[in-house]
Amino acid sequence: MKQLIQGLLLTLCLLGSASAAIDAYEFKNEAERERYRTLVEELRCPKCQNQNIADSNAPIAMDLRREIYRMLEEGQSNEQIVDYLVARYGDFVLYKPPVNAKTLVLWYGPIVLLVIGFAVLAFILIRRRRASDKPASNTLSEAERERLATLLDRKDP
Amino acid sequence: MKRLLMLLPLAIFLLVAVFLYRGLFLDPTELPSALIGKPLPSFSLPSVEDPQRVVTAEDIKGKPALVNVWATWCVACKVEHPVLNKLAEQGVVIHGVNYKDDNAAAQKWLKDFHDPYQLNIRDEQGSLGLDLGVYGAPETFFVDKQGIIRHKYVGVIDERVWREQLAALYQQLVDE
Numbered sequence: 001m002k003q004l005i006q007g008l009l010l011t012l013c014l015l016g017s018a019s020a021a022i023d024a025y026e027f028k029n030e031a032e033r034e035r036y037r038t039l040v041e042e043l044r045c046p047k048c049q050n051q052n053i054a055d056s057n058a059p060i061a062m063d064l065r066r067e068i069y070r071m072l073e074e075g076q077s078n079e080q081i082v083d084y085l086v087a088r089y090g091d092f093v094l095y096k097p098p099v100n101a102k103t104l105v106l107w108y109g110p111i112v113l114l115v116i117g118f119a120v121l122a123f124i125l126i127r128r129r130r131a132s133d134k135p136a137s138n139t140l141s142e143a144e145r146e147r148l149a150t151l152l153d154r155k156d157p
Numbered sequence: 158m159k160r161l162l163m164l165l166p167l168a169i170f171l172l173v174a175v176f177l178y179r180g181l182f183l184d185p186t187e188l189p190s191a192l193i194g195k196p197l198p199s200f201s202l203p204s205v206e207d208p209q210r211v212v213t214a215e216d217i218k219g220k221p222a223l224v225n226v227w228a229t230w231c232v233a234c235k236v237e238h239p240v241l242n243k244l245a246e247q248g249v250v251i252h253g254v255n256y257k258d259d260n261a262a263a264q265k266w267l268k269d270f271h272d273p274y275q276l277n278i279r280d281e282q283g284s285l286g287l288d289l290g291v292y293g294a295p296e297t298f299f300v301d302k303q304g305i306i307r308h309k310y311v312g313v314i315d316e317r318v319w320r321e322q323l324a325a326l327y328q329q330l331v332d333e
Binding site for chain 1: 289
């Protein structure tokens, strides 16, 4: 049993390490390496659509990683590199799409839905509170009580 | 008010149904090209047939043309090739971009399966492919006579696709 668990744990560890593609790039310093890492993790592979270009092993992702590395070496800024890729592949390559007319619903839709949700909740709560403030409807008026008394009297002579 | 509220679930259902129905016919692997309406990126590359001959974006201007990105490693390109041959025979101007390929293999391919291309650009490093935003061969760009990219088709052009979608687009470019 113990061996089985150990085996399972080992498999899990190996699975985790196999997900990232490895390129041997030399960086000038740690900051540069960090920039490279954030860029390849934030950009999406055009061919294998649910992977970023860091994780993908498609030839196109390798080309893009090489291109990003080249541009970093040339001293280009992150914006320049992202713009370069957007000019070729469109907004699609961004995992963080820009705010524009097309993506407005994407960016602000959830907030609007949340506000609507709270509004509905508030509406329901207020209505409930108001209903409980009113005199309970099962108390009888004076006339009703008299009528009830007469009815009961009639039943029980 | 009560009655309207009762209709709300129906309204939500219809909205979701419309979106889902539309989703059935969308191809998520098809990306809109960022280059539509932009000029062909400038390049200066040798041709497949002759390493001495340099082809530039200027050479493609003048006539509306199809710029077809192909490679011998691309299985779908083999399916597309006979259709391109037929179109070339009908007088459609087709240029090739031999994308990240072995040049000897490309030359053999053209000899074996006939050559529909007027110009054939040798893009061994894939630099032009990158500038064109190519993410998988075959891809075909429709370029007007000013050298502006007007349309992009990703995937195999077969006879049906040509007849139903692309022929009219090409004709429009010719008529301009």
